[in-house]
Amino acid sequence: MIIRSPEPEVKILVDRDPVKTFFEEWARPGHFSRTIAKGPDTTTWIWNLHADAHDFDSHTSDLEEISRKIFSAHFSQLSIIFLWLSGMYFHGARFSNYEAWLSDPTHIGPSAQVVWPIVGQEILNGDIWRASGITSELQIYCTAIGALVFAALMLFSVHVSLPINQFLNAGVDPKEIPLPHEFILNRDLLAQLYPSFTEGATPFFTLNWSKYAEFLTFRGGLDPVTGGLWLTDIAHHHLAIVILFLIAGHMYKTNWGIGHSLKDILEAHKAHHMYSMPAYPYLATDYGTQLSLFTHHMWIGGFLIVGAAAHAAIFMVRDYDPTTRYNDLLDRVLRHRDAIISHLNWVCIFLGFHSFGLYIHNDTMSALGRPQDMFSDTAIQLQPVFAQWIQNTHTLAPGATAPGATASTSLTWAGGDLVAVGGKVALLPIPLGTLDFLVHHIHAFAIHVTVLILLKGVLFARSSRLIPDKANLSFRFPCDGPGRGGTCQVSAWDHVFLGLFWMYNSISVVIFHFSWKIQSDVWGTISDQGVSSITINGWLCDFLWAQASQVIQSYGSSLSVYGLLFLGAHFVWAFSLMFLLSGRGYWQELIESIVWAHNKLKVAPTTQPRALSIVQGRAVGVTHYLLGGIATTWAFFLARIIAVG
Structure with a gap:
């Protein structure tokens, strides 16, 4: 006989509308704080409006209300993004020369508007619209009006983008191509291009997946017509990613910091992938867009990394409870924080002296007229042998690990052939030499200093030998009082503040390096970067001043x-x-x-x-x-x- 204790009855209460709100309330400055809502006594009131608008803990202790505010903030942001994108689509439909560009992308420069006589300056969307299968300005209007509901339909790559781009690549007039919805509704149209479409989903369920090889390819390399990745490769890749993420989504859950950090890592990768594997047609020969995309995504990656550190520090101050976290992973990291920070400190000093030391040596030898004693590809060589080995491995990969592929993942790996579209270089192999060895150690130095500052802010957010009760002083506090001389810039917020400057340094060196290298080694518009950029004077004269x-x-x-x-x-x-x-x-x-x-x-x-x-x-x-x-x-x-x- 099994005796069970009676299960407790749970009474569930549902609030219908616990917080009545109205526009007059929102229009009142500082409505979220009783102190600020009283109105200004001093000009500090204006700054507190900025500082405390998102400090939900100071507004209320009701977790449900805080959650509701965060949830609604997400949708507000999405609505702003949709409005912004809709505006860009409308702008393209009303003012751009998209249809003219589509008819001859290699000779007609894209232009965003008719006001300013500037060719090549556009809102960077023509490449994306063509990849989506948009063939007229009317379709861009529809996308703008639908505020991307229609865009989701048009971006359905297998049914719309692939057939339309196949026609465009073959030189068919955009006006003659069937409209996007016809490809979705009429399977016979697709079957003319891809015969396996007549079999529908049968090959999928019978595991006879090779039938789909017509429109889900694994070629590698770039389409010689557009200088972009093969759209059939992209469709295959996206399908595979969906399957992988469906599985991985059930396997991996994260609580804080690291989930954000993974996004930053992906963002920085995105910057590099946009030029080394250009996904959109004619993107690779649109140099302004290429440079802008790389720079844009590097900045975003930098801000997200600092944001991850800021949120980790906020977590340490606001949510971390040392009484319940005894001897877990985070507790053990905190107990080793002095060793971690002192080692990072040593690494930063070593990298700083040695990486800049190499440059100072080169500048000195250059000034003394002794080029044979400089670190360069023609004198004392410092070749990045490990990076060259990785490049070579990727070059050999198609034959060894992916026999079906005809080219490696990116043309930037050594050993590929130049791809040119309409007489402009799209991409070619990018060799690495002494210059890259020198600059990448400057990258390493700047990144390690950024990590040192941000990590110190997280690990010392709650306490330090100087201020043992830092946890009581919150995330941000100034130099706090007469008995504590020398305690400025020690709050977690101050570490984020200082980390932002080093993030700026890091990203600036990266984008300058990219800009100069891709102009000299790939696009071929200026003198060889490898000669000038091994000295600081070369960077100042031949890059910053000359350009x-x-x-x-x-x-x-x-x-x-x-x-x-x-x-x-x-x-x-x-x-x-x-x-x-x-x-x-x-x-x-x-x-x-x-x-x-x-x-x-x-x-x-x-x-x-x-x-x-x-x-x-x-x-x-x-x-x-x-x-x-x-x-x-x-x-x-x-x-x-x-x-x-």
């Missing part, structure tokens, strides 16, 4: 908008130094003297002026520093590449 000539001299040309952006972004960047290089007390005294003058004239406002807090000043400073630096680089790159590419 800036286009943007500096752009004022009277169709590139003038980039000249203005270049100038304006420099001002934004310089503005940041006002916040970063002067102390809060200086500004408070300055403001108080201005208040005195207002009082003398009896025009003083009721809201009392205050200088920014230390944390606020740093936030404003780093924001303008990054925004100004990124926009300056953007204008510099695009003016250069549109002029020469």
